[in-house]
Amino acid sequence: MNGLRQCKYNVGIDIGGTKVNIGIFQKTGQLVDKVKIPSQQGEDIEIFVDRIGCELKRLAQKCGIMIEEIEFIGLGVPGTVDMRSGIVEYCPNLFWDMVPLKEYFQTIFLKQEIQVIQDSWAGALAEHEFGAGIGYADMTCITLGTGIGGGIIANNRIFSGGMHCAGEIGHTIIEKDGRGCNCGNCGCLEKYASGNGIYEQALEYFPEKLRGMKEGAESVFELAYQGYEPALRLIENSVQMLAVGLANLVGIISTEAIIISGGLCEHEELILKPLQKYILEYGYHSWTRQNRLVVRQAKLGSDAPMIGAAFIYKGLGI
Template sequence: MPSAAPSAAAPAPGTPSTPPAAASSGPVVALDIGGTKIAGALVDAGGRILARSRRDTPAREDAETVFAAVAEVLDALAASPHWDAAEAVGIGSAGPVDAARGTVSPVNVPGWRAFPLVERVRRRAGGRPVTLVGDGVAMTAAEHWLGAARGRANALCLVVSTGVGGGLVLDGRLHPGPTGNAGHIGHLSVDLDGDPCACGGRGCVERIAAGPHIARRALDQGWRPGPDGDTSAAAVAEAARAGHPVAVAAFERAARALAAGIAATAHLVEVDIAVVGGGVAGAGEVLFAPLRRGLADYATLSFARGLTVVPAATGTDAGLLGAAAAARAAAAGS
């Protein structure tokens, strides 16, 4: 059944949101591709989801097996009565991506290295034009269109989940950069002597603040799961809410890494709001309270001290809504 678009405050004058450019009022096909799931939807011009499909990502399999899951999602959407009206496809993918070449090399999907995703999806989708952005940029597009960054001229939006991605709004417009990766905060190094990251760097924000790394840190420091054996970051968050000191410390460490990365971004490009979404953000104040304290320590220059941090508003559909927003913006030539 169609779902209503998230509600949001009206944009402030002079600060256009992404994208609603109405090159067409018809739906677009949206894909949200990550290390855990491949989600797809048909999204109308108002942000309503008309049809959806989802498959688990066979992230440890070869390239063709992973793409077969994408094809299954597209084929399921093609059975919708809205499919024929769709004029474009938007993809938000775990990164890095290369929008100029139409390829993806997700850190958490090792079978895809310079995989020609845009061309393969274009063929599967009947030749429709395809727009590719990183998943953090997609979430940013969604939040600027319909969420917590709506009406903001300069914003950083983050996805904190299996990995950590991000995107930027600068001067009122989505700023994906030449390859679709601008704002990829997860691979800023915040600990020069820290653990090696899957990207090849060391001490990256993602290596400290992503859900699996929060859970691993808690386990290494002595936290043990309950009778259900759940060792996820959500289980660590539940333990932290109950006051377990190791769980609390694991989230405080993650929050400080995020705060350092957000402050560095604010000092570099003068964003005035950071919007945090993704599964780890579901921890609520377990994450946001130490994150705000960390920002007070790191965002110290006068023009960054007013930086606010808020939860994302577009929820689990952020990637789909953002992919749709990016496709519409591309179709409108913005």
């Protein structure tokens, strides 16, 4: 890693359940170009990696960049990762279990430094280095989308924890014996405050109002903006549940900023503003009285995991 300070280009690859985002960056963080390709569940891992490698080589050629000029390749994946070994320990969206992803990529890119990271951690790192989290040594980025993900930055570094699963706030139990979750537990925060959680509750509480509307949480928000009281109450309750989870998080790790990303972060009046109020209401007096906690919208959008992956070493203190 000593040569990284003289490198010309970094690459960030964000591997998702349906798509892969590939970006080439200057070491300053400036995006050179990017491309998106589909991912396929159940695809042979070697074929998948080779397909990504070929696409990266095509993108580099398009930009007039030789592969030798790329010094670092970061890989973000939606699962539990051991960053020391580069092994993806568990990734249900891609049906991966103990996949040595770094090793696979190293067989194609022999001279590049390669690191693997969980995508939500990569998103948090990107916001810390280039987005809404600049200036905060201790911050957490929460992704509110179909589920709830989280990445923690502690003392300007990625916090992974001893079992490589730090930040899984979506699967903390917020209600004992509550709603069943896909993870196998009941009462997970994700089942109450994520996009899917909100929509599933709406289908139970007022299915007739959703007939003919697009599937998903945005239809619930559309009804709320129209003044439909049951939708407004549901969203408020979801925000309160999320605030309880985040107040507990702040009490445990003493984070000073919470950055909200994902599709639901666009709803400032219904999500962001009441969220900060409720967090302070439910939090421990020792830190709430300081009134220092910042809750703000992320800046980098859906590219954040790709950007963070390209600069993993910044979050490792290297």
